[in-house]
Amino acid sequence: MKYLKNYIIISVMLLTLSVTGQERVFTALDSVYLTDSKLKEFSTGRNLISISDSLLRNNSALLTNMLNFNTPVYFKENGLGMVSSPSFRGTGASQTAVLWNGININSQFNGQLDFNTVNVGAYSEISVRGGGGSVVYGTGAIGGSVHLNTRLTYEDQQTHNLFLQYGSYNTKDARYHFKLGTDQWSLNLALSRNSSDNDYDYPNDSKNLNGQFENTALNVGLGFKINNKNSIRIFSELFDGERHFSLIRASETATKYQDLNSKNLLEWESRFGEFTSITRLAYLDEYYKYFGNLNYDSFTFGRAQTFIAKYDLSYSVTDDLTLNTVLTNTNTTGEGSSLGENDRNIFAAALLMKHQLGSDFKYELGFRKEATANYESPFLFSVGATKDFSDFFSLNVNASRNFRIPTYNDLYWSSAGNPDLHPEKSLQGQLGAVLNFNSLRLNITGYYNSVRDMIRWLPGSDGVWRPVNEDEVQIYGLESALNWFKNFKYNHQVSLNATYAYTLSENKGTGYQLIYVPFHKATASLNYNYKRLHTNLQFLYVGSVFTRSDNNSRYNLNAYSVGNFSLGYRLGKSEKIELGWRINNFLDTEYQSVENRWMPGRNYTMYLNFKL
Amino acid sequence: MKINKLTLLALLSVFILNSCSDDTDDLIDQVPEGDYTDGFFVLNEGGIGTVTYISDDLSNVEQDIFASANPNAADLGAYTQSIFFDDNNRAYIISNGSNLITVVDRYTFELIDVIDEGLTVPKYGVVYKGKAYVTNNNTFDDYTYDNDNPPASYDDFIAVIDLETLSVESTIETDSYTEQIEEEDGLIYVNGSSFGYGNTINVINPSSNAVVRTISTAFGVNSFDIEDGSIYTLSSNAYEVFNKDNGEQISILEFSDLSGASNLVLEDDKAYFTVNRSVYVMEQNSTTEPEKALLTYSSTSQYGAMYGFAAKDGRIYIADGGDFSSDSFVEIYSTNGSLLKNITVGLGPNGFYFN
Numbered sequence: 001m002k003y004l005k006n007y008i009i010i011s012v013m014l015l016t017l018s019v020t021g022q023e024r025v026f027t028a029l030d031s032v033y034l035t036d037s038k039l040k041e042f043s044t045g046r047n048l049i050s051i052s053d054s055l056l057r058n059n060s061a062l063l064t065n066m067l068n069f070n071t072p073v074y075f076k077e078n079g080l081g082m083v084s085s086p087s088f089r090g091t092g093a094s095q096t097a098v099l100w101n102g103i104n105i106n107s108q109f110n111g112q113l114d115f116n117t118v119n120v121g122a123y124s125e126i127s128v129r130g131g132g133g134s135v136v137y138g139t140g141a142i143g144g145s146v147h148l149n150t151r152l153t154y155e156d157q158q159t160h161n162l163f164l165q166y167g168s169y170n171t172k173d174a175r176y177h178f179k180l181g182t183d184q185w186s187l188n189l190a191l192s193r194n195s196s197d198n199d200y201d202y203p204n205d206s207k208n209l210n211g212q213f214e215n216t217a218l219n220v221g222l223g224f225k226i227n228n229k230n231s232i233r234i235f236s237e238l239f240d241g242e243r244h245f246s247l248i249r250a251s252e253t254a255t256k257y258q259d260l261n262s263k264n265l266l267e268w269e270s271r272f273g274e275f276t277s278i279t280r281l282a283y284l285d286e287y288y289k290y291f292g293n294l295n296y297d298s299f300t301f302g303r304a305q306t307f308i309a310k311y312d313l314s315y316s317v318t319d320d321l322t323l324n325t326v327l328t329n330t331n332t333t334g335e336g337s338s339l340g341e342n343d344r345n346i347f348a349a350a351l352l353m354k355h356q357l358g359s360d361f362k363y364e365l366g367f368r369k370e371a372t373a374n375y376e377s378p379f380l381f382s383v384g385a386t387k388d389f390s391d392f393f394s395l396n397v398n399a400s401r402n403f404r405i406p407t408y409n410d411l412y413w414s415s416a417g418n419p420d421l422h423p424e425k426s427l428q429g430q431l432g433a434v435l436n437f438n439s440l441r442l443n444i445t446g447y448y449n450s451v452r453d454m455i456r457w458l459p460g461s462d463g464v465w466r467p468v469n470e471d472e473v474q475i476y477g478l479e480s481a482l483n484w485f486k487n488f489k490y491n492h493q494v495s496l497n498a499t500y501a502y503t504l505s506e507n508k509g510t511g512y513q514l515i516y517v518p519f520h521k522a523t524a525s526l527n528y529n530y531k532r533l534h535t536n537l538q539f540l541y542v543g544s545v546f547t548r549s550d551n552n553s554r555y556n557l558n559a560y561s562v563g564n565f566s567l568g569y570r571l572g573k574s575e576k577i578e579l580g581w582r583i584n585n586f587l588d589t590e591y592q593s594v595e596n597r598w599m600p601g602r603n604y605t606m607y608l609n610f611k612l
Numbered sequence: 613m614k615i616n617k618l619t620l621l622a623l624l625s626v627f628i629l630n631s632c633s634d635d636t637d638d639l640i641d642q643v644p645e646g647d648y649t650d651g652f653f654v655l656n657e658g659g660i661g662t663v664t665y666i667s668d669d670l671s672n673v674e675q676d677i678f679a680s681a682n683p684n685a686a687d688l689g690a691y692t693q694s695i696f697f698d699d700n701n702r703a704y705i706i707s708n709g710s711n712l713i714t715v716v717d718r719y720t721f722e723l724i725d726v727i728d729e730g731l732t733v734p735k736y737g738v739v740y741k742g743k744a745y746v747t748n749n750n751t752f753d754d755y756t757y758d759n760d761n762p763p764a765s766y767d768d769f770i771a772v773i774d775l776e777t778l779s780v781e782s783t784i785e786t787d788s789y790t791e792q793i794e795e796e797d798g799l800i801y802v803n804g805s806s807f808g809y810g811n812t813i814n815v816i817n818p819s820s821n822a823v824v825r826t827i828s829t830a831f832g833v834n835s836f837d838i839e840d841g842s843i844y845t846l847s848s849n850a851y852e853v854f855n856k857d858n859g860e861q862i863s864i865l866e867f868s869d870l871s872g873a874s875n876l877v878l879e880d881d882k883a884y885f886t887v888n889r890s891v892y893v894m895e896q897n898s899t900t901e902p903e904k905a906l907l908t909y910s911s912t913s914q915y916g917a918m919y920g921f922a923a924k925d926g927r928i929y930i931a932d933g934g935d936f937s938s939d940s941f942v943e944i945y946s947t948n949g950s951l952l953k954n955i956t957v958g959l960g961p962n963g964f965y966f967n
Binding site for chain 2: 248249250251252253292293295296298300338414415458464466468470515547548549550552595596
């Protein structure tokens, strides 16, 4: 917390400096800036689901919960707020890349991001893109990628938004958003805190013990346009969280986990002639402590400090043709209780091209190759195209080769790490159709993905777990998204966002569906607004999953449907205050996404949102 | 099934009397009764642990007998590690993931009680004079993963459990890790090696709960047995014999061709052990390694081959860990190496226990 306080002071100082130092200059740059610009520019042939901060407030602060109810990504969660890992398009927990302002933030230790250690209140926008993305985003972007972004808006503004929520199990969620700027500079500050006793009842008369958590996240984006050719931007995040791990029964050893992470990015964009160059320097600090027995003060830890230098040069050959090279050097120093200290340096070169042919066809190409002493790195590519056949129908196609590198734990874990591991490799293709009728948009994508050399940890007869490049998995499926809105007479507004995913993810050796990958998952979110009234109905369906690799159905987890309902009303003359109420799991469904790990039944939340 | 059971009882009564003679004093008076009298148990560690019952003639297999016998009880807990028995027809099932011991009738598997306090990662147990001695790994902070630099102190302990009250009455520390535990002639013997680290066997006098002797062994003893006044220990590369009473080393056999030996069992003056997917057998006091395997079984398990092993009364029992995410199997062989039967059991089978 002390760290956090200093951090706030520094941010405020930075802010003051930039306010006093400003001079009015002409600007030709866009007024809304997203540093992860590749997400929009190089997603040809992809469907993107983006959720802005105002919609994020319809959801719990836990990223798992938000994505679970709004995207096709499936999650297994060891109870609410506990360890949570995604399966995106039938892949494993470490095969979804998470990007913070375009920087890959999957853990250096296990290659995953625990989606319950991300507080959604810290971002302006969260986007999800299905399918491989290693050419642009590097390791882990096999099933898909999740993008946590801070948006900078260059316009005269000063807005505050304070969102306070209180609910069952003493759950407190506070999110503060501050935006300040002119057409020359922009500040976006988000401070978010979420905590809960999380002691909900189980259907079997016991309750969730040792499940409490709390976290605080501060995210700052600051942009400054020096002149019409140069601009500088700083993004910075601090996350401080503590989470206990819930017990299945009271006699188990109680444990907890603390994270202190910071992410920092400095970038300088310069335009000259037909060239745009962006120089980026990033520093990521990942630090965790694991308390393996709360009766003792002792803990184990891991810390990884990553420096990234990135040079991104794009050249507009013509108005319709863009070439882009990205050179990245990533240097990581990792140490930990069971890891010793290890350095690794990875240099990556990527070449991207985008070409618009006529008004109805565009395509893009991308290549990437990495050089590192730690493992043999495969040559990666991506190719995508979109063809518009009419105003209401277009087809997308995309193919790519992607990878996931072995993590620090995989390579260096004491007495178990396997230095001979290869990266996992994925070759995939997808074909999508987009239909637009008036206010209805339907996207249907079919895909195929073959993943080789999957890394898996297995126990040995000596009791030690070790990683191996073992499985070969082939995945095919269908992903669809429907968006519809309509304004009726007398200010009635209705909108619907729905997704459905069908996933076949088979171990190629055995032909069996992977465990914890449902064949079916569907979500729906229906909004209805009338004058000052706002309601939202969320619905989630997850089909049954296998928990045994031989698909023995005796051990399946049952399918479940969960619904949430919220109702808000804006008060005051200028409607700056919204008071609302939410029922989570209003059907009181008894469900588990992991064996023996119950999720909460019906519970309630009240919220207040102030806009200034 | 009833007829089958009766026939079996008749046929195998001699065998049962023999096999139980260690544990029960007056078998003539109390012929054990219950569905699981005439067979053995396979412990499946889970996930959540289960027990498979297999009749001695290998014809009758029942999965998850604890749930069948106790449909309303909670489960056996996460990662069941081992089972031990007392002189009172009770079986104690240790769950290391839930710090739990479930006490059942060994012949009916009906739940008697649970011990769920005072344990931290319990592993193995043994009974002597109305008390159970259960090893606990406690935290894993005391693993340095380096035999040249052992930890300054150990936090493993042995929980002493009063079998009347089923509560932990005291603890014993051995200045070592604590794993397999045995009782012989009124003394308790504890393996001080764990996961390949450590190099002692500690001897405890149960009347004082004090370590009375520390025997130095090779590093990483993974199994030991006591027979005929000697302690036999097995580590990855060595088979050692020690005098039980003074701790002196009698002999050491350092393997030259074999590596990764584990699962030592002494039976009928022979030493059985495993290397990878093979079972080896040699004379109990042999100082030369066997030239070839008695048998090699086929397993697709990456590291979980020979996850459980036993040799008893003319049979060899092998449990295969499989992929640890689906029900796996056990194989039963005769001591001449011929396969008698392959039987599907539960998740991660790790041991055999005989009624």
